[in-house]
Amino acid sequence: MIQRIDHLGVAVKDVEESTKFYRDVLGLETGELIEHHGMRMVFIKIGESNFELIEDGNPDSVIAKYIENKGEGIHHVSLIVDDIEAELKAVKEKGVTLIDEKARLGAEGFPVAFLHPKSTNGVLVEFCQKEE
Numbered sequence: 316m317i318q319r320i321d322h323l324g325v326a327v328k329d330v331e332e333s334t335k336f337y338r339d340v341l342g343l344e345t346g347e348l349i350e351h352h353g354m355r356m357v358f359i360k361i362g363e364s365n366f367e368l369i370e371d372g373n374p375d376s377v378i379a380k381y382i383e384n385k386g387e388g389i390h391h392v393s394l395i396v397d398d399i400e401a402e403l404k405a406v407k408e409k410g411v412t413l414i415d416e417k418a419r420l421g422a423e424g425f426p427v428a429f430l431h432p433k434s435t436n437g438v439l440v441e442f443c444q445k446e447e
């Protein structure tokens with residue numbers, strides 16, 4: 316079952332610089348800097364949901380390519396599911412193209428998997444199985 320939005324992933328050029336807006340202007344609680352597979356990320360808590368700021372200095376990375384093509388902005392929407400493998404199987408059976416056929420560990424240490432935007436009206440959807 317899909318439970319709620321966990322976070323909005325935001326592609327940024329400079330994660331420290333971008334964090335200032337959320338912390339200093341909006342007054343939100345910002346998390347520690349996380350380094351994960353060459354990406355630098357900060358999670359920012361907003362009620363039950365979060366922003367996930369993502370920077371990747373590698374020009375061949377998906378984040379850098381996204382910024383090159385579309386500029387900085389919302390990159391993906393992450394939905395919490397109770398059983399990620401069951402949800403992946405269910406959407407695949409309904410014709411959705413998966414980027415990740417199997418869940419893998421995300422930056423926060425929870426299993427995550429992405430659905431292809433061509434199956435989701437252009438929205439990069441992430442499933443995340445997060446124990447709360």
Ligand code: ZN
Nearest residue numbers: 324367393441
């Ligand atoms: Zn994410």
